[in-house]
Amino acid sequence: MRGVIGTYVRVTDALSDYVGYLAASLIFVMGAVLMFDAFTRNVIQMPVHWAIELTQFTLAAYYFMGGAFTLKNNEHVRMDLFYSNLSDKGKARMDLLTIGCLIFYLGVLLSGAIASLEYAIATNEKRFSIWNPSVIPIKALMVACLVLMLMQAVALVFKHIATLRGGPAR
Known part of the structure; x- marks a missing residue:
């Protein structure tokens, strides 16, 4: 792939990789917060209410952040009844069909996520708990990650079309 489409695919793939590796590092954040919670609750007998x-x-x-990375690397769940027996072009045709469904689904999901984010901003929505955090940042992240997944799905469409045309998928 060359030109604008090739650049789009490369940039989208790179962005998906970056966000995916950033997401992987969140495991360490979660582990540290949970260890901190266990320490404060069990050792110094001062539980923190925000950790969980x-x-x-x-x-x-x-x-959210791992979605586009998983899609890009073809590591998502697939029902493989006959897919593995297809040729590369047959797989590309099947993938184009399923990506069409995925794009529709992600579009509906994005529409709902945007409406939910708009509501959260308009009402300054907070989670009802002792900590009482705002949900605006996580909803904004959800919208951004759905946009990235849509971008990655479109990049996959271009890759599969390139495969059908006999060219390299990258």
Whole structure:
């Protein structure tokens, strides 16, 4: 692939990699917060009320941020009844069909996420708990990550079309 489409695919792949590796590092953040919580609760008998909730938000960010990376590296769950027996062009055709469904699904999800973010901003939505954190940052991250997943899905469409045309997928 050359030109604008090739550049789009390379930039989207690089962005998906960067965000995916950043997401992987969140495991260490979650571990540190949970160890801190265990220490304060069990050793010094002063429980912190925000630790579990912060870990839940971090886990949500981990899932959101890992979506495009997983899609790019073809590591998502696939029902493989006959897919592995297809030729490369047959796989590309099948993937184009399923990516069409994925793009529709992500579009609907993005529409709902944007509406949810707008509501959160308009009402200054907070999670009802002792810590009472704002949900705006996690909802904004969800919208950004859905946009990145849509971008990655479109990049995959270009890659599969290149495969069908007999060219390299990258």
